[in-house]
Amino acid sequence: MSTNAIADTSFLIDWAKYSKRDLLFKIFDTVWLPEAVLNELKSENTVTWVVENLSRGRMALFPELTYYREEALRLMELSSKYPVRRLDYPEAYCIAVASDRGYIVLSENGAAYTAQFLYARAKVWRALEVLLELAIRNLISKEEVYKYEEETLHSFPRKDLERIGL
Amino acid sequence: MEKNNIVEELKKREEEAREIRRKQADWNYINNQPTKLKLALIHYIETGDLYVSAKIAGITVEEFNEQRIKARIPHVN
DSSP, rough: OOOOEEEEEHHHHTTSSSSGGHHHHOOOOOEEEETTHHHOOOOHHHHHHHHHHHHHTTTEOEEEOHHHHHHHHHHHHHHTSSSOOOOHHHHHHHHHHHHHHTEEEOOOHHHHHHHHHHHHHHHHEHHHHHHHHHHHSSSSOTTTTHHHHHHEEEEEEEOHHHTTTT | OOOHHHHHHHHHHHHHHHHHHHHHHHHHHTSSSOOHHHHHHHHHHHHHHHHHHHHHTOOOOHHHEEEEEEEETEEOO
16 A cells, blocks of 8 residues: 555645544555645644645645646546546646556546546545554554544445444 | 446446435525525535536635535535
């Protein structure tokens, strides 16, 4: 499993609200952030957490590169061929990078989650998959998922929770 | 699983999430917002798309997410 991930805004703004947010770095050595993500963050809580981890070297900025921009646009076009939500550029860019470099995409975007089952090579993890991985490593219990939902006001589909025995 | 079955399951997931957002949203709050923000919140309810909704409202993704929380629209994914 890759120890590199690339995260989009939708993941960061929820995950930053979680009291055990630094456990993310027990799984990933480096969490890359596309440069544009910084423009989408606003709250002191999220910005502080991101800047602290950029300073510590646990997060790093991923530059906007022409090759991946083109690939992201290709993925967006490809996504429109399916009768499910199409990809937006930020998630498409993360998937383009992750597919090429073997990273894991961290996103709460429904279209990004869908893409991995239909046309994208990269694995896309929501907070749920991150929490599950932490539980597998005995760093939290599976029930921590409920605490995450409460602290971040994020709801996971009940069917997904049933699948993991909750 | 066959691709057609995967598509059907994903469509079902999207529809279920849309229904939850519609039901739990505070429509009184939404209808009392300025036009662009109101339309952006409705777009979010229908699509779950944070990025485009933020662009419609003319604010950052995180600012839009705070508006989503105020409007009691759950983020279901």
